[in-house]
Amino acid sequence: MNRITYNPKILGGKPVIKGTRISVDFILELLAGGMAEEGVVKEYPQLKKEDIRAALEYAAITLKREELSCIKCG
Numbered sequence: 001m002n003r004i005t006y007n008p009k010i011l012g013g014k015p016v017i018k019g020t021r022i023s024v025d026f027i028l029e030l031l032a033g034g035m036a037e038e039g040v041v042k043e044y045p046q047l048k049k050e051d052i053r054a055a056l057e058y059a060a061i062t063l064k065r066e067e068l069s070c071i072k073c074g
Helices: 024-032 037-043 049-073
Strands: none
Touching: 024 037, 024 049, 037 049
16 A cells, blocks of 8 residues: 555545555546546556556455445444
8 A cells, every 4th residue: 555645635635546546536536437547647647557546455455344344243
């Protein structure tokens, strides 16, 4: 997760790719909308494929934590 950071002063504290103002959720929206990794990198050249994979990994870890929290509460 060394490619993801968040700061309350940047995009309201949303997780972003380090060195950019591109949020993890924005990347996920692009991918969910059908854009391929190559298209994202072409459209946003400050991103690397590793950044996109880090965004996916961050989302997976976040969802897993939420699931574990729900199991503990329920």
